[in-house]
Amino acid sequence: MYFCIVVVIALFSPRHVVGNNSSVGTQLYKDLLLNYEKNVRPGINYSYPTTVECEFRFAGLNGFKEIDSKLSITGVFVIRWFDERLIWNPYTYGGIYSTLLHKESLWIPDIAVTNAYSGVRFLYGIDFDIRAYYNGTMVMVTGDNFDVYCDADVTYYPVDIQTCFMNMVLWSSFPWEVTFEKVDVDHSLRDVTTSNPSWDVTEVKMFTEINPKIKTTMLNIRIKLKRLSEYIVINMILPVSFLCVINIFVFFLPADSGERIGFSITLLLSVAVFMTILSDSLPQSSRPQIAALCYFLFSQLMISILMMIFTIYGLRFYWMDPEKPIPTYMKFVSRVIGRLVGCQCCKRRQLTGVVEPVLTPDSGSGENGKKHVANFDKIPLDADEHFTWQKIANDFDNFCIIVFIFAIVLTNAVFCGKLSSNPEL
Template identity: 25%
Template sequence: MFRVPYIIFTVICVQTITANSMEDVKTLLADLMVNYSSEVRPVKDQTKPVSIDVGMALVSINDFNEVTGVISVVIVLFLSWADESLVWDSSSYNNTTSLTFSEKKIWVPNIFLTNPANDFKPVSNKHFKVTVQANGSVYWTPGSILQATCQPDVSKFPFDLQECTISIAPHGYYGTQVSLFTNVPTINLDFYSPNSAWDIISTKAFVTTVGVDIASFTIEMSRRPLNFMVSVVIPIIMLALINPFVFILPFNSGERTSCSITVLLAFTVYMTVVSDRMPASSEPMSHLSYYLLSMLALSVFIVTVNIFQIRTYSKNENEVPVPKWMKNLIMNFYKICRKGKVETKSRDPYETKRIPDKIESIKNHIIRLESIDESDLAENKTHSKDENCNETSFSQPENITWYTVAKYADKLYFTAFLVFTGIASLRYFVVVAT
């Protein structure tokens, strides 16, 4: 109806009155106010609605509280409509084409925020001006600090996107009496001051009808995560990765238990920090909370396992023998490790180049053996066998002690917990990044 660019509205509101004398303006204003009532809708046919073009400019985002679900913004509304009682012939008033005066003098719609977080009050405070054109066009630009409710979605905190809607409606009028429409499908950001914690991704404006017309303005914003990454996420991941290293501490150092409990307490502190940033009844829950809970549970498990490991180290095999199945398990584990080492050695790419030299060395060795007495050879075999047994005696089932069992268990626990922590940390970043 009135397709006037929003940027012109501000200029119109502060422009000087285009008249040659004060008397012309006073006369025009007095003539317009004769028999004018600010309580009556400004249409001659009262069965028709007053059509209002609605737009909004966002000045700043003061705060968004995820815990309470409240967003505080500074906005300016752009409203325009036709007042059929405020039409005049500019030539009769010395070419006066527009007037600017208080909004109290004429009919203006009572615009209210429909999703307030605290007080239910009109957007305007009766101190804003209106500009009226000779053809009856009225331009009104009230502004206010609004606190609206906004349901947060912190599932990907601190990489979350939030979508908040500010809805306004004329109070006391049905859609058949006052209708709203918008010519611009977005929010005006020409006057916007960037926020230190949030970046605006997109905006949209639309009108819905539920008995009354409601103009809604949606702001989609993304959090700037660097502060939370440095102060919360990265320290938590570092603690999680250092947690399994308690199993490579020497048993006799006496620091195993204190180290694992210290990490457990650190996770508890960070869980409190993250909980303070989350809504009390968040749905869905933050993936960071789940990750932190899993690391806390893992830390509790590590403390428990470490206590049993210390007990295992201190056991006396003379009093409590090592079970045979456990000895066999250690032996199999040892053989697997040794097999891997042998296979790794056999993959030498230069091995084939040294075969002739080896053959020659074997021939020389055979010649030397022929010159040795059989008694010396038997003695050497026995000596070699004894050395062999001594070298691998710790791997024989009958010689495996509880100390050996605990040592191999430490390696197993260290590997298992480190792999689990790495997978859990990687999964968290994959989930929040998608």
């Protein structure tokens, strides 16, 4: 009787393999893939779509080329789904709770990157295995360097913030067949990667949406980059601004020194050569707008050119023939500039001469029988005697100093205001 009970238990109880080894693993592999059809999606009830969970682990930013609109990142995807056809009893196979199955033998969600820089590419192009768990949970881990297309907006260069996307889609599945669920971003890998010297990643976010045009589920990763502008400000913006400020001192040089033209041309060439060297560093993009820094550098160059022209014109006044009459409008402008600058020598004034009193005999009262016949009124001298071509040249220099200081301050204020109006800041 006892023997019969033992036989029945041995025949009808699940097989339990003591210990696990390669033979048990091989048997499990064969049993799982027996009659398995990889072209059929998993699902107990096809009234509901197969849900796919996706987690993106951002590993690092390799580079961003504004000219080529190319963003290069390194990332790892952890994708999970449930396949009821791959469930087994761990006690039957020696306590094996998970095993590796080759991706070519299984159904996997066909995720493709639609905005890849080299064209549409599938997310998992390399050869790898998938971890299968006894309860039917499938975990696929894949990582690579991804180059995606990102159209840069350099309007607020060098304090611009770029927003790029990595767009993915279930290539051959409808939303009612396969859909994404529980998408998330894990930043744990950023601590083990080197940071980019030019950009700082401020945000990495993953979200899904249904595209009604192509009738499929889109999986998008949004990456925000903030440019590190310290190098550009110190090595590009400040030197050009300082060169233009120094250029103003050309009007303080005495005209007799003969150094004005050389000083002005030298600084103009310095600005031109400096901008030529920096042209390779500027973003060569015209859409949607040219960088504000390009307009700023161009304005500084034009100011230096105008300073050189005005310097030559001022020297022309200084060395004018003294016998040549000064036009009336120049005298009027000189008076106005003198009052604006506050120069006492330019203010209109009357210089008077007093005639010595003449004494004549007089029968009337008076000291010693004499009186002062005439104490002439103050006679104003001709004001034109104080206008010379040298004075016109000095007034013109004062006018240029005021105008170009205002121009430099204005261009810098407009440039800083443009950068501060960045809505992303």
